[in-house]
Amino acid sequence: MLQPPWTIWITGLSGAGKTTICKELRKLLEESDFAFEILRLDDVRQVITPNPTFSDREKEIVYFSSAYIANLLNKHNINVIMDSVDGKGEGRKVARKLIKNFEVISIDCPLEICIERERVRTDRAQIENLYERAKMGQIRIAGFGYPYAQEENPFLTVRSDQLSAKEAARIIFEKITGKE
Numbered sequence: 001m002l003q004p005p006w007t008i009w010i011t012g013l014s015g016a017g018k019t020t021i022c023k024e025l026r027k028l029l030e031e032s033d034f035a036f037e038i039l040r041l042d043d044v045r046q047v048i049t050p051n052p053t054f055s056d057r058e059k060e061i062v063y064f065s066s067a068y069i070a071n072l073l074n075k076h077n078i079n080v081i082m083d084s085v086d087g088k089g090e091g092r093k094v095a096r097k098l099i100k101n102f103e104v105i106s107i108d109c110p111l112e113i114c115i116e117r118e119r120v121r122t123d124r125a126q127i128e129n130l131y132e133r134a135k136m137g138q139i140r141i142a143g144f145g146y147p148y149a150q151e152e153n154p155f156l157t158v159r160s161d162q163l164s165a166k167e168a169a170r171i172i173f174e175k176i177t178g179k180e
Helices: 018-031 041-048 056-075 090-098 111-119 130-135 165-177
Strands: 007-011 036-040 079-083 102-108 156-159
Touching (some): 007 018, 007 090, 018 036, 018 079, 018 165, 036 056, 041 079, 090 102, 102 165, 156 165
Parallel strands (some): 007 079, 036 079, 102 156
16 A cells, blocks of 8 residues: 555556556546546647657656656645656656655556557557557657566556456555555
């Protein structure tokens, strides 16, 4: 269980199920009257970099800005869930330095399943064909020809290929709140 206010960063490859799990987690937290906000970094990116190139510098700006926002929300007793790949782990490093009560939850899923999920994804945040574009060399995607900094000691690891989004959200909810 985490003592509020907390920030959790839900990380995993593109297509691992982070956003879908966050939607289910939102329902559980709303039912429990938690003060929280979900910072979906794909949405933050659309404001900060409306025509994303996915350069390392651009990613750092999005990650660092989001960590700063999460820290501000925590100062106002609002719990925060961050939803992003953070391939190099730089955003998580900054968040650890800024945020007092910060943890990482890793969503693990085989790459082949991630590619298929991303291909048929309906909630794209105006970001489409990620793996196809990476295959053509237009962008770099963590875990697909570009390194992915797997979290060494996550607060929790969830296998999204073995659990439904609802089951994964329930496990996360119980771990962060101590409630069943």
